[in-house]
Amino acid sequence: MNDFPQALRMWRKTRRFSQLGLAVEASVSARHIAFLETGRARPSPAMVGRLGDALRLPLAARNRLLTLAGFASRYPGRAWDVAEMAPIRAAMHHSLERHAPYPALAVDRLWSVVAMNAPARTMFGTLGIGEGGSLLDLMVSGILPPLIENWPAVAHHAAQRLRTESAAQGGVARLDAVADTLAAVPGAGQTVLGPVVPTIYRLGAVRLSLFAIIAQFGTPEDMTIDDVKIEFYFPADTATDVALRAMAPA
Numbered sequence: 001m002n003d004f005p006q007a008l009r010m011w012r013k014t015r016r017f018s019q020l021g022l023a024v025e026a027s028v029s030a031r032h033i034a035f036l037e038t039g040r041a042r043p044s045p046a047m048v049g050r051l052g053d054a055l056r057l058p059l060a061a062r063n064r065l066l067t068l069a070g071f072a073s074r075y076p077g078r079a080w081d082v083a084e085m086a087p088i089r090a091a092m093h094h095s096l097e098r099h100a101p102y103p104a105l106a107v108d109r110l111w112s113v114v115a116m117n118a119p120a121r122t123m124f125g126t127l128g129i130g131e132g133g134s135l136l137d138l139m140v141s142g143i144l145p146p147l148i149e150n151w152p153a154v155a156h157h158a159a160q161r162l163r164t165e166s167a168a169q170g171g172v173a174r175l176d177a178v179a180d181t182l183a184a185v186p187g188a189g190q191t192v193l194g195p196v197v198p199t200i201y202r203l204g205a206v207r208l209s210l211f212a213i214i215a216q217f218g219t220p221e222d223m224t225i226d227d228v229k230i231e232f233y234f235p236a237d238t239a240t241d242v243a244l245r246a247m248a249p250a
Contacts, residue, residue: 002068003039003068004036004039004042004043004065004068004069005036005037005038005039007064007065007068008036008037008051008065009037010170011055011057011061011065011170012033012037012055014167014170014171015055015056017054017055019033019034019037020033022051022054022055025054025055026050026051026053026054027050028047028050042069042070043069045066045069045071045074048062048065048066048069048071049062049074051065052065056168057170058168058169058170058226058227059075059220059221059222059223059226060075060077060169060223060226060227061169061170062074062075063075063223075221075222075223075226076222076223077222077223077224078222078224079224080114080224085222085224088217088225091217092106092114092115092228092230093115095215095230095232096115096116096117096120096230097117097118099117099119099232100117100118100119100248101119101244101245101247101248102119102232102233102234102235102244103116103117103119103120103122103123103124103210103233103244104116104117104119104120104230104231104232104233105117105120105124105230105231106228106229106230106231107135107228107229107231108227108228109165109169109172109227110134110136110172110174110175111134111135111136112132112133112134112135112136113129113130113131113132113133113134113135114131114228115131116130116131118248118249119244119247119248120233122247123201123203123208126203126204127143127144127147128143136174136175136178139155139158139178139181139182140178140181140182145185147201147202147203148199148200148201148202149200149201149202149207150197150198150199150200151185152185152186152187153197154197154199155182155183155185156182156183156185157197158179158182159178159179159180159182159183160179162175162176162178162179162182163175163176163179166179196211196236197211198210198211198236199211199212200236206243206247207239207240207243208235208240208243208244209235209236209237209239209240210233210234210235210236210240211233211234211236212231212232212233212234213231213232213234214229214230214231214232215229215230215231215232216228216229216230
């Protein structure tokens with residue numbers, strides 16, 4: 001995507017809008033959308049913002065549209081350790097630590113671990129994953145299949161999630177490649193009955209059945225924050241609850 005018309009057309013098709021549908025969503029004329037996509041009209045920064053809202057674009061994609069249209073990027077990507085991010089860091093660590101004795105961790109858009117609480121460090125440490133580690137690498141490493149009882153079902157749902165996240169970002173080769181690998185796991189499409197599909201770990205003598213709730217920061221205006229998701233793991237059965245509480249420090 002080397003110009004604004006091409007990028008706009010790609011995102012419109014990715015989001016499955018017709019030109020008329022996008023026009024209605026952005027409160028402009030279909031003729032204007034057509035002119036923007038052929039280069040006969042140039043957008044203002046405000047119009048790029050309206051299109052970004054209509055297309056529900058991630059902040060990185062909005063920045064890209066702005067630069068392709070000849071404007072400065074709007075959304076920064078601050079480092080985690082700068083002073084402005086202190087309230088964000090505090091909120092994230094508060095959420096992670098208060099979730100103990102259950103595991104919780106924060107990951108970026110490529111599933112690298114940004115932060116984790118003590119139970120997550122204990123659990124994922126046995127898998128060789130700490131802060132800065134890649135969950136994508138773990139998924140394709142061959143470590144998980146013998147440790148997860150229901151690996152085919154977990155692989156299937158992980159592949160679906162990766163593809164959804166890739167599509168939301170306009171296509172991410174790394175996410176798509178891992179999704180393809182997981183989708184090829186024998187039995188990955190099998191039906192599992194239940195309200196959720198837990199991940200059932202066997203770590204030595206310990207059996208943990210866990211499901212996750214995923215949270216994101218609201219109203220992000222920074223790409224670093226926009227990329228982060230927090231995963232809160234909960235016990236799917238009483239035995240797992242007892243085991244996690246027993247593993248917690250006194």
